[in-house]
Amino acid sequence: MQKINRNAVLALLSLASLVFLLFQLCYYKFYLSQKNGSAFSKIRGSQSGQDSTRWHVVRKFLGLISSHNIPVYLIDPLILGLVDKDIEQIRSSPDGPSPECKYFCAPRDFTTFALLDKTWKHEVGLFRTAEKMGFQWLKIINKDPRLDGMDDLSGMEIPLHYIFKLASHAIHLVVFYERSGNYLWHGPLRLKQHMDRKFVPFRKLHFGRYPGAYEKPELLHVSIDDLKVQIPKNPSNFLEEMSHSRFLECRYREARAFFQLYPDDASLDAVEFRIKAKSLLHLAALTLNNLGIKFWLSSGTCLGWYRQCNVIPHSKDVDLGIFIRDYKAEIIPAFQKAGLPLKHKFGKVEDSLELSFQGEEDVKLDIFFFYEEEDHMWNGGTQAKSGKKFKYFFPKFTLCWTEFVELKVHVPCETLQYVEANYGPDWKVPVKVWDWKSSPSNVQDNGVWPVDEWDDVIQIY
């Protein structure tokens, strides 16, 4: 009896394992078909080495958009990376046939293209044609940021991203908008509730995690892998730009709340100061951009942007920050040439450098140089009459783009920490009396300049 039982158990177990094996097979099959193989692209890629599906999908897509006269350009970072290596050759033979499929056949889930919004008319026909060609498509729309700063305007939502899917490959079409400040902007990709989260593996997209800001690119018609596409003329520049393109929108809603609490100063003085500060900032940006020096809004100007999306009318100057590693000796002559004479220079390149230029009438441009340490950043201050040195500490930060008074400028991405370091937790409350030596919450005495250096480190004009 016992023996028979044992045999039965054995048989049962074998059966169970067979069933499980079958089940497993079925499950994988189901999983594969549902994911369109995307989850296993690596395996397939290593087996085939090339993926002509992608090439075919891209070709179809290019056919689709050229039949509707929509000018798109390639911004896929992986392809542009490859293209950049051969850029000379591609430039020299823009129409030459290519012997092998080098760029569009690496198996990927996506190929990314860009579209300038103003160059097409939002025809519905495009999508109907796409459907006829077998594409499934997804449109991601959201609020128009160009109207966001405007009180009480509600426009139509604008398309930010399109995804066209065919077989196992998808085309990600990023829509770029021109914005005040002469730059291009693309929106973040955010799925609304009813949207299909499994349409494509969104996490692998190269664009859309954050909004981004770009210069208007020059384009180049090329033929790669026998496909005629437009690419940015200088792919490596584009890739460089892409790596720190993150854009922060001003906090318009909070700014409105701020003005509810503290009504804006509408006096003529305030209006005129804002006009002057704006033109000074434009001039400074032009000068520094020409020198290729990266700068950001600092101190009061940064607070103005963060708190009220505008210049604080009772601040007396415009404040910019520059990393000391970006310092160039040409800064001073360049500003002088632009009509902004040097007002004073404190410190030296090795320590606590600070420049101040005289703008129109009594508006002053202050440039603080930031020194990077292991775990923090700092900039220095100097009191002219006593030679006292001060140090202002900031937590480490990175730079993001934003739009301010119709200008594309950098601000610290970690703006809140930056502003709080500088102005303390009560930064939301406007303060009219401000002493740069004692008011900031991140200031520390830093000794005194040796008297024999004074001529060098304290220059007042």
Place this chain on the structure above:
Amino acid sequence: MEEWKPSPAVKPHKKRSWYLAWKYKLMNQRALRKLCQTGAVLFLLVTVIVNIKLILDTRRAAYEEEEESAQDYDDEMLNVEVPRHPVNNKKVLDVEVYSSRSKVYVAVDGTTVLEDEAREQGRGIHVIVLNQATGHVMAKRVFDTYSPHEDEAMVLFLNMVARGRILIFTIKDEGSFHLKDTAKSVLKSLGSQVAPFLSWRDMWTFVGKKGGEVYGEKHAKSPALSTWGDPVLLKTEVHLTSVEDAECHWPDTELNRRRKRFCSKVEGYGSVCSCKDPTPIEFNPDPLKDNKVFDVPVAVIAGNRPNYLYRMLRSLLSAQGVNPQMITVFIDGYYEEPMDVVELFGLSGIQHTPISIKNARVSQHYKASLTATFNLFPDAKFAVVLEEDLDISIDFFSFLSQSIHLLEEDESLYCISAWNDQGYEHTAEDPSLLYRVETMPGLGWVLRKSLYKDELEPKWPTPEKLWDWDMWMRMPEQRKGRECIIPDISRSYHFGIVGLNMNGYFHEAYFKKHKFNTVPNVQLKNVESLRKDAYETEIHRLLGEAEVLDHSKNPCEDSFVPDTEGKVYVMFIRMEQEADFTTWTQLAKCLHIWDLDVRGNHKGLWRLFRKKNHFLVVGVPASPYSSKKPSSVTPIYMEPPAKEEGAVAVPAVAAAEQT
């Protein structure tokens, strides 16, 4: 015995010999057998466990991937969809209609769709149009048929309503005094029994389907001239039809989809919703050669006058050289119908939460619209600003294309406007002629971005200042001596009668007889002579060639100007200093042109046409052109009417009217 004993066991042993043989063989290696068995069991168990685990893992991995793939991209604002009204499958609507001296109301399925008990308002026949398939209100109108001509408007409206729609009528106060036979017979044709006999202060309600059945009618006769009929309340049921029956069967195109959406929502736009022969909603006017304004954004400033907006957009989209992509309609308030009109034409529209009141509201709406326009089109150097109550001339863009470079190059210019304040039927003649004027006419004009961004926007009047934006723009602090370019014959026509500062009388007196260009492709004359210095040369040339009129005659009389054609005449009026417009105002009054404030002047000079002759008026001695006056001529002085107070008050009030 021992030998025999096992025999019973032998038999089965033999029977199962194959099995036993195998068993005994194994039994001989008991340890090995046990080991194998346990091993097999263990192996099987492990397989099962591994299998289960694998399945679980795969599932979790897949799930996580979904989660992760989406979580970064989830819209942070939870867009909780507003639950829509469930589609009403009910086939019958309950309709209640009330008519009385001081109050009317209409309720559909318990929802009040009209209620008017305001005093001294809403007199006449109220009409409501319902969609016969959905029961939605498609139009609401009131025709004050106590007053003349309103019945004609009602007939016009009723004729525009599509067949099959449900019409609800109710009278408030009085609706028969000027209800003429034509109107009565139209009402009769809709099925009303009572309409032909409606009389003074009767109360009346009626519900019927256009071109179909009557759902109910109630009437209360007024017993005497001094009293009203008793209030009447009509309760009835209306049977809904299917959606297919309520729609037209136009070919399925993108345009017709827009049309369908529009026509299922609103009524009263005439043939645009006609099933048989709908009027086009795309116009494709000829493109302009070398169009300099193709990329200039066009901001249409609108309120809640959807019928005006409809007419305006039709004329705008028919103008040669129009670029629909550059048009944005800014609607002051969350009104649905104007937005429906915008969508019908496939344009983009932006709604604006109203700020402040009256004139300041308009002013804030202008500011928001202009700022938004330059935000949306950051490349633009100019913006065209239009209003919803303007007809746009067919050569509007051609006019701008030929003149816009002046605005870019000549810093002494403030704007280009399509409107000539003094361009009436009898005072404007030459479509190719342009002027420079010190006033800012508005009504279809071009704004330079730098002017707006650097000067106007930062200083724009705040909401608490109840200022008119246009009056503010005309103030010397803003204008700073700059001038606008205008055509002799206006390229826009102001048709609005209902408006903030507008009424029928005012429109009739000052706008109706305005000349409006209808000639396409007018080649403008001598555009370069509009530049600051060139214009002075041009004026001196004109004055040099002009014939001085007989100053002993009355300038108001027709005979003041000889019966010639194509000549240039000049007259001199008294103008003591720059701001002395006493005589000019009197002259403007008798010439029946704009006299409410001073418009159209350039350094004390006015240019217009009389009897097809160019007619120049120079103010002496304030104008620098006074030197052209022959010494023998005494400038004409015209005295203002005696009642000083009125004369002062009127311009002040009326100055605000032209918005």
